[in-house]
Amino acid sequence: MSLPTADPVATTPSVNSTDKRVMLLKPRGFCAGVVRAVDIVEIALDTFGAPIYVRKEIVHNSYVVNDLAGKGAIFVNELDEVPSGARVIYSAHGVSPAVRENAKSRGLKVIDATCPLVTKVHVEAIKFAKQGYSLVLVGHRDHEEVEGTQGEAPDVTQVVSTVEEVAALVVPDPNKVAYLTQTTLSLDEARYMIEALKKKFPNIVGPHAQDICYATENRQTAVKNVAHGADLVLVVGSRNSSNSNRLVEVSQNLGTNSYLIDKAEDIQPVWLEGVSTVAITAGASAPEILVQEVVAYLQDKGYGSVEEVEVMPENVRFGLPPEIVQAIAAAPKLPVAATV
Ligand code: 2E4
Ligand code: SF4
Numbered sequence: 001m002s003l004p005t006a007d008p009v010a011t012t013p014s015v016n017s018t019d020k021r022v023m024l025l026k027p028r029g030f031c032a033g034v035v036r037a038v039d040i041v042e043i044a045l046d047t048f049g050a051p052i053y054v055r056k057e058i059v060h061n062s063y064v065v066n067d068l069a070g071k072g073a074i075f076v077n078e079l080d081e082v083p084s085g086a087r088v089i090y091s092a093h094g095v096s097p098a099v100r101e102n103a104k105s106r107g108l109k110v111i112d113a114t115c116p117l118v119t120k121v122h123v124e125a126i127k128f129a130k131q132g133y134s135l136v137l138v139g140h141r142d143h144e145e146v147e148g149t150q151g152e153a154p155d156v157t158q159v160v161s162t163v164e165e166v167a168a169l170v171v172p173d174p175n176k177v178a179y180l181t182q183t184t185l186s187l188d189e190a191r192y193m194i195e196a197l198k199k200k201f202p203n204i205v206g207p208h209a210q211d212i213c214y215a216t217e218n219r220q221t222a223v224k225n226v227a228h229g230a231d232l233v234l235v236v237g238s239r240n241s242s243n244s245n246r247l248v249e250v251s252q253n254l255g256t257n258s259y260l261i262d263k264a265e266d267i268q269p270v271w272l273e274g275v276s277t278v279a280i281t282a283g284a285s286a287p288e289i290l291v292q293e294v295v296a297y298l299q300d301k302g303y304g305s306v307e308e309v310e311v312m313p314e315n316v317r318f319g320l321p322p323e324i325v326q327a328i329a330a331a332p333k334l335p336v337a338a339t340v
Pocket of ligand 2: 031032033034092115116117118183184213214215216243284
């Protein structure tokens, strides 16, 4: 047997243009809570006029935030930056009672864009705390949603994000423990964490239906269904979007390369080397216009076939909050155009 005379050169298999295709996952992108939150800011700007303040990013997406800022919304980190008596919108991720009290004492006019499915978790926290339970909130400590939910019962709530943290939990009565979760966790991670909690506290109680919301679950299920048939999964979403990051993890855990991109320009050409099938999805806060720009970019690179793959239907809508419904009702009606 003869030894090779030189190091073998790594070659990337070239992909025939006719094999290059895009799978566009469905459901993807805006969920009902995000549609509602963005509508609230737009309607508030239209009916009340500027200035309209928004506490934190209305949703975790740079394009959405920049777009609304361009229309006159003023994004602030804390209520102290809002002038007394002004109008302020709470983000879709919710706020703690401490924030609500601060707004009241400052005389701010509040419009609440908290997603109803986040509010549902707040209600559970209040219920369990009233019943004397110690609360374990499974989630990411620095996330605004977790800060808001924890704030409902701060003295009895502990946040955990790893099984090591579950093992280290100390509570006054191990038979009186309840758990809740952030709405945008990985379903697999959450299951694993809840199993660890049940082992440590066999009498632990939880919500009737799980706290991870339908949109998080559907987008993860769609990725699970197609990741095996793709060489690359691109997730459109911003860095600070929890649910978008979870979609990348779901794909990577199944062994399919995946990247989070804010926009088409973030795609690095090297990612596409040897790739024939690209699956595209989008986090719950990522607008469809950015998805279409990614599709156009890939088409330009020879991915000529674009097929929408609908894994399940999704038809959820949420109503608007009363302050907005009243504002719409009170707004002067536009004159009806004369017919010729
Ligand atoms: C409120 C609750 O929570 P996450 O970081 O995924 O938020 P994002 O703004 O990216 O998505 C919408 C949203 C809002 C999700 N859950
Ligand atoms: Fe609401 Fe779920 Fe959308 Fe979050 S991802 S805003 S909880 S519907």
